[in-house]
Amino acid sequence: MPEVHVIGHPLVQHKLTIMRKKSTSVAKFRTLLEEISMLMGYEVTRDMPLSVERIETPLMEMDAPVLEGKKVVVISILRAGDGILNGIMKLLPSARVGHIGLYRDPNTLEPVEYYFKVPGDMSDRDAIVVDPMLATGNSAAAAVAKIKATNPRSVKFCCLLCAPEGIAALHAAHPDVPIYTAAVDERLNDHGYILPGLGDAGDRMFGTK
Numbered sequence: 001m002p003e004v005h006v007i008g009h010p011l012v013q014h015k016l017t018i019m020r021k022k023s024t025s026v027a028k029f030r031t032l033l034e035e036i037s038m039l040m041g042y043e044v045t046r047d048m049p050l051s052v053e054r055i056e057t058p059l060m061e062m063d064a065p066v067l068e069g070k071k072v073v074v075i076s077i078l079r080a081g082d083g084i085l086n087g088i089m090k091l092l093p094s095a096r097v098g099h100i101g102l103y104r105d106p107n108t109l110e111p112v113e114y115y116f117k118v119p120g121d122m123s124d125r126d127a128i129v130v131d132p133m134l135a136t137g138n139s140a141a142a143a144v145a146k147i148k149a150t151n152p153r154s155v156k157f158c159c160l161l162c163a164p165e166g167i168a169a170l171h172a173a174h175p176d177v178p179i180y181t182a183a184v185d186e187r188l189n190d191h192g193y194i195l196p197g198l199g200d201a202g203d204r205m206f207g208t209k
């Protein structure tokens with residue numbers, strides 16, 4: 001069974017509904033994506049290890065919890081992944097950032113990489129791969145394969161919406177990668193769009209339609 005964490009928090013669900021509406025403006029869509037990504041980031045980072053640091057409050061000393069290591073890299077699948085990246089970076093301002101660009105070859109329909117940049121020291125990092133839409137799962141699976149080749153300590157995948165087909169494809173290729181999402185929609189249409197979905201996440205974020 002794929003490890004899928006559906007973040008059912010009422011704030012996430014309410015914001016997602018506004019994002020789905022075709023009447024929602026580009027500016028509002030962008031703001032909501034950042035807000036929702038912060039809320040999802042809260043769940044994605046729930047198992048981050050803590051250590052203890054001796055600190056001094058104005059009244060006395062204490063052993064206080066701090067994030068251990070903070071070795072996180074957030075990797076955005078271009079271009080819409082940057083919307084989730086912006087929200088998560090508000091929570092983890094010291095996290096390192098990577099980018100991967102893929103396009104779909106119109107003849108083979110296979111993802112082709114055109115950009116890849118991640119930190120040099122990946123082997124002791126926990127990677128959070130972000131892309132709003134897990135549709136066919138082909139790009140996500142190709143991106144995760146490329147990221148795994150850099151030997152990160154762990155990989156998680158965080159998206160806003162999933163199609164069941166995307167979950168199946170990503171899980172088949174990478175059964176060890178947990179998926180965090182705000183909703184699992186019904187299905188894909190013939191053009192690979194998620195139904196009911198929210199349309200093209202990149203176009204809605206950047207106003208490029």
Ligand code: URA
Nearest residue numbers: 135193194199200201
């Ligand atoms: N990418 C999008 O932006 N929207 C979809 O519905 C599917 C893939």
